[in-house]
Amino acid sequence: MILLALLKIFLLILPLLIAVAYLTLAERKIMASIQRRKGPNVVGIYGLLQPLADGLKLFVKETILPSSASTKIFIIAPILTFFVGLLSWCVIPFGEGLVYADLNIGVLYLLSISSLGVYGIIIAGWSSNSKYAFLGALRSTAQMISYEVSIGLIIISVLLCTGSLNFSEIVLAQQTVWYFIPLFPMMIMFYISILAETNRAPFDLPEAEAELVAGYNVEYSAMGFALFFLGEYANMILMSSLTVLLFFGGWLPIFNWNFFFWIPAIIWFSLKTTLLLFGFIWVRSSFPRYRYDQLMRLGWKVFLPYSLSYIFFVSSILISFDWLPQ
Template sequence: MMYVVSVVLKIVLVIVPLLIAIAYMTLAERKVMAAMQRRKGPNVVGVFGLLQPLADGLKLFVKETVLPSSANIMIFLLAPIITFLLALVSWCVIPIGEGLVYSDINLGVLYILAISSLGVYGIITSGWASNSKYAFLGALRSAAQMVSYEVSIGLILINVLLCVGSLNLSEIVLAQQSTWFILPLFPIFLMFYISILAETNRAPFDLPEAEAELVAGYNVEYSAMGFALFFLGEYANMILMCSLATIFFLGGWLPIYSWTIFYWIPSTIWFGLKTTLLLFGFIWVRSSFPRYRYDQLMRLGWKILLPLSLGWVFLIAGTMISFNWLP
């Protein structure tokens, strides 16, 4: 009984802060974009608009769920649940501090790649089950985009794994105690950041949700909690990808060792600050860049990022073998 209670408590300690972070990520996005466009943003519900995410969540919770008459109802209802659950399941191997991880498995990187590849199914099934041309076209676009950029992400991560010699996410962080990987692998970090923007369907790669062309993409027929679950899944994946970038390139929970004045800051705060900085970059890019055409998106993935990431694999592997630096 005590074991079951401890497992449930661990799950709650992972999911509840994540849901709060997702809620206030939406508020931060609206506030930052408003500031960049010289607007006020949400400022009515609560002090400085701090209760706006709770009001939005309550509104979506109490709205009526509209089911299209021509939809496959069972799959239609199952698709957003799959998307949201897969976004949560990935977090069980993310170390937010030394020893602060739900399951510290040795194949953490493979687990993340496997779960992220399953995320395509929620989107494909939602577009197909909606029985709508707009939703189906958005789902096909999203599936092709996610599969294309997962290849680049996998090859980029091989470069980090060659430097560490382990698939364990905690060991990848500890390998950066002397130097964060963003310094020697800065071009790879830029490629990874561009790839996760496309992987999470964020601007300027938000082709599956192009409002001017597809109304709202694969979730056009969804309302109330179905739409909310897609929304929560998208933002959970954003935070997950920025956390992975923090782990692979920014030293995870490790502090900036040269600045001894910051030694007293807890490791989880360091992890949160680095992830927040990368999330701010997501918002900044959305505010600044126009949307790509779909052929430009595919060209970037297959003809630029894929050859570059493969070339870096050969370069780093060859360098480490030549100088006998293999871990």
């Protein structure tokens, strides 16, 4: 049993780490194409070995510990961020039965684990004993907490339609129609919220290079920086996968089109996730950064009231037509 559990963990983590590595390459290539320049094209054919070269470079570089930092906590922070980023994947189903732990409270588990990521960031900023790192950590923490509220409320709208906290059951409830059609405004708000939750442009205020250099991880180098980097990109893939599960039918084809049944579930799921990740990169290439007051205004004065009102709207429709799931 232990060997089987270890094998399942290995089969889950290894493809994730490869996906993170090549997501960085895809981002650099796509952004280069959008900006009419060449991306990485020297290391390997078409630059395909560039992520491996970058990983090796970070692995062999010297780890520098600031003399004024709280050393033990400083080292723990990136490990915690990376570990929390991997834990969230336990409940993500890639196909029917293709999940490490099919929990009945999978949504609650995911929300609780993902909220722990704030601790790694605030610990990194505080333990660095640098005003710039601490300011970046405070920005990031405030931003993540603000948009977790709207993300939670939007998920409640989906749960009202499904009647279950199990991700597999949420996907199977979309066999007739994907939820992005009846819940389209919620899907748009959710996608914008996950951009803010993962500190991605145009909401990359914690890492604003112009005024904060690199935010909470400014004092980190070598493997410490690499772990933060891996955690951030793993979180991007996680949030895109979550969007696919909640609004795009997971591994299911749209409207039960038989044409798609020959495609393996995991490939179909991965294609949807890849399209959403392309949106992350496209937005980064196209939009300028928000001001911090605009960021907070969007979260608390726009998304919060809209998501709350949509919960009342969805629940009233379900009750009026007696569509509440049993």
